[in-house]
Amino acid sequence: xxxxxxxxxxxxxxxxxxxxxxxxxxxxxxxxxxxxxxxxxxxxxxxxxxxxxxxxxxxxxxxxxxxxxxxxxxxxxxxxxxxxxxxxxxxxxxxxxxxxxxxxxxxxxxxxxxxxxxxxxxxxxxxxxxxxxxxxxxxxxxxxxxxxxxxxxxxxxxxxxxxxxxxxxxxxxxxxxxxxxxxxxxxxxx
Amino acid sequence: xxxxxxxxxxxxxxxxxxxxxxxxxxxxxxxxxxxxxxxxxxxxxxxxxxxxxxxxxxxxxxxxxxxxxxxxxxxxxxxxxxxxxxxxxxxxxxxxxxxxxxxxxxxxxxxxxxxxxxxxxxxxxxxxxxxxxxxxxxxxxxxxxxxxxxxxxxxxxxxxxxxxxxxxxxxxxxxxxxxxxxxxxxxxxxxxxxxxxxxxxxxxxxxxxxxxxxxxxxxxxxxxxxxxxxxxxxxxxxxxxxxxxxxxxxxxxxxxxxxxxxxxxxxxxxxxxxxxxxxxxxxxxxxxxxxxxxxxxxxxxxxxxxxxxxxxxxxxxxxxxxxxxxxxxxxxxxxxxxxxxxxxxxxxxxxxxxxxxxxxxxxxxxxxxxxxxxxxxxxxxxxxxxxxxxxxxxxxxxxxxxxxxxxxxxxxxxxxxxxxxxxxxxxxxxxxxxxxxxxxxxxxxxxxxxxxxxxxxxxxxxxxxxxxxxxxxxxxxxxxxxxxxxxxxxxxxxxxxxxxxxxxxxxxxxxxxxxxxxxxxxxxxxxxxxxxxxxxxxxxxxxxxxxxxxxxxxxxxxxxxxxxxxxxxxxxxxx
Numbered sequence: 001x002x003x004x005x006x007x008x009x010x011x012x013x014x015x016x017x018x019x020x021x022x023x024x025x026x027x028x029x030x031x032x033x034x035x036x037x038x039x040x041x042x043x044x045x046x047x048x049x050x051x052x053x054x055x056x057x058x059x060x061x062x063x064x065x066x067x068x069x070x071x072x073x074x075x076x077x078x079x080x081x082x083x084x085x086x087x088x089x090x091x092x093x094x095x096x097x098x099x100x101x102x103x104x105x106x107x108x109x110x111x112x113x114x115x116x117x118x119x120x121x122x123x124x125x126x127x128x129x130x131x132x133x134x135x136x137x138x139x140x141x142x143x144x145x146x147x148x149x150x151x152x153x154x155x156x157x158x159x160x161x162x163x164x165x166x167x168x169x170x171x172x173x174x175x176x177x178x179x180x181x182x183x184x185x186x187x188x189x190x
Numbered sequence: 191x192x193x194x195x196x197x198x199x200x201x202x203x204x205x206x207x208x209x210x211x212x213x214x215x216x217x218x219x220x221x222x223x224x225x226x227x228x229x230x231x232x233x234x235x236x237x238x239x240x241x242x243x244x245x246x247x248x249x250x251x252x253x254x255x256x257x258x259x260x261x262x263x264x265x266x267x268x269x270x271x272x273x274x275x276x277x278x279x280x281x282x283x284x285x286x287x288x289x290x291x292x293x294x295x296x297x298x299x300x301x302x303x304x305x306x307x308x309x310x311x312x313x314x315x316x317x318x319x320x321x322x323x324x325x326x327x328x329x330x331x332x333x334x335x336x337x338x339x340x341x342x343x344x345x346x347x348x349x350x351x352x353x354x355x356x357x358x359x360x361x362x363x364x365x366x367x368x369x370x371x372x373x374x375x376x377x378x379x380x381x382x383x384x385x386x387x388x389x390x391x392x393x394x395x396x397x398x399x400x401x402x403x404x405x406x407x408x409x410x411x412x413x414x415x416x417x418x419x420x421x422x423x424x425x426x427x428x429x430x431x432x433x434x435x436x437x438x439x440x441x442x443x444x445x446x447x448x449x450x451x452x453x454x455x456x457x458x459x460x461x462x463x464x465x466x467x468x469x470x471x472x473x474x475x476x477x478x479x480x481x482x483x484x485x486x487x488x489x490x491x492x493x494x495x496x497x498x499x500x501x502x503x504x505x506x507x508x509x510x511x512x513x514x515x516x517x518x519x520x521x522x523x524x525x526x527x528x529x530x531x532x533x534x535x536x537x538x539x540x541x542x543x544x545x546x547x548x549x550x551x552x553x554x555x556x557x558x559x560x561x562x563x564x565x566x567x568x569x570x571x572x573x574x575x576x577x578x579x580x581x582x583x584x585x586x587x588x589x590x591x592x593x594x595x596x597x598x599x600x601x602x603x604x605x606x607x608x609x610x611x612x613x614x615x616x617x618x619x620x621x622x623x624x625x626x627x628x629x630x631x632x633x634x635x636x637x638x639x640x641x642x643x644x645x646x647x648x649x650x651x652x653x654x655x656x657x658x659x660x661x662x663x664x665x666x667x668x669x670x671x672x673x674x675x676x677x678x679x680x681x682x683x684x685x686x687x688x689x690x691x692x693x694x695x696x697x698x699x700x701x702x703x704x705x706x707x708x709x710x711x712x713x714x715x716x717x718x719x720x721x722x723x724x725x726x727x728x729x730x731x732x733x734x735x736x737x738x739x740x741x742x743x744x745x746x747x748x749x750x751x752x753x754x755x756x757x758x759x760x761x762x763x764x765x
Contacts, residue, residue: 045522063495084512086510110516125511
């Protein structure tokens, strides 16, 4: 199998590391060779963060570069737009439509671009944009955005519901399990 | 398994008994994961020099020991390392050093291979998690067989990448009886003179090991082209070329082998060296008189990936589509509710020169606060302000402070404070005590009252410590209280003796910290003066000319509320 590449992008603190961990656990049970690459530390403090997930028969590099990603899963709209060049020509973006202002926008040095989802679409990029934050809140916590997005991503893969659920069970604390399962369903059926 | 977790597993399997480290991205998780094994004693030491010496002590007593640090941590640990090279080890000893090419979370991108060469100790470099674990076990064998500390060099992409690892059982090693051996371990000149020839002899033996060890792997396929590489670069080479070129992958990166390189060079028509940062392997080839292409094609800067190699060889590059939108950058920022923000605002407002240090608070140097004047290395703010004030005299002393975190102060700020006290400069030191080691992801330190396992531990009292080194003026302020900070800073700058201000508030991200309800904006009262925007809080923005608070981020710290002259920002009324 040719190596598949998923990028998970967002704003530091949004929970993207948990999402990559969850996908990693799922893929491991499927017997793939996997590499997941994260960056910790400084960039986690509200900065732009990116995690790479690669899987296939044999994976060498832990990094995904321009033109290589099959999927970009984005926790925030501006971050989805930032990384579009990393998609393959037929790659897809799955994104939360939440907008979080970066500091240059807050200080007035820059503007948050308007109609970003539309701009991405008109660049000829396939984008699945939806309000994952509202769905997460509906499930019980704004912190469940990561699992809502995983639910959405699951539509594009052949893995079974049980396999996803097992990965969620292995990745979140027991007391939040039901809430996260609900978040997954809401994302999947949105 | 994360590369760092694989290292910890390797420590467990290798029968290691003692691990002492200071946190530093991207090395921190090695020690955190190791602490999960009850068989290994783990601790956070105040700094890397202490950690390395703790590991030395454990080795001297006959146990396998380790310490982990980031690349700049090795600068701090260099003093014991260079002489450890002479003493050698009793129980095996391995230092883990994580380089950070591209400086994801560092102040420089030094190449730690130089240290292995300079200290004349072997260095291993794994290229994924499975290798990381195996190399740990190999490193302990080498350490004991060749009587030397060993360094394992990691980098961000090995330390923080996950790949599969097969687990083995722990090798139980009983602790031998202690035997005194002063000729080997007392490095006074008479003994050290006798140990130096041993070091040189050992290097020759290690070089011979390099010719036969399975740590170095030769993949001879194409005769046209060969690449010599190590670590993460090996993965990029394989990603681009697969089996279509010959590859010499070096796992033992110091000392470098001679014969297998010569043999490999003769086998291929054209030879390339691909290495991140400095041309260490390339220089070795140059010394051997072997023609190769290296840094004339590849940068000395940053980290590589598969496209770096494709580009250098003029190959087709995959391309994606860009939008025509202008995407503003998203630099890291101090979190909403960060206790440092209020204090930094007061420094900025009063146009105070502030020498900074290493930690989250470096982010106070960014817009809109611009609160810092320098950041060099751990502890340099406290030593630096003394020099700044000695050079600038009374004029400097009245408007200069330094800021340093609690963990950084314990790491190497205290010695600077001793100097201020002893050599009498009228310096004002501000300790930003957020009761945790923040930037690296919340590690305990000697001031928090807990150890690495989260168990209660001795708690160093910062006030008493500062007084004990001779600082008479020590006061504590709450950084959420702007007036209190303003008064304290002005008073301490005006007096004619050194002083310490402890700005104390736990990090807003700590689990036990209870947040207040998000503030509410009274849009009718908001006059759009943007005073609340001056503190650079990510929870506040302007919408349609009025202040707006992001409920998902605001912790209700109330700093912005104190800035609003029109009472437009308020805590919600209690129900």
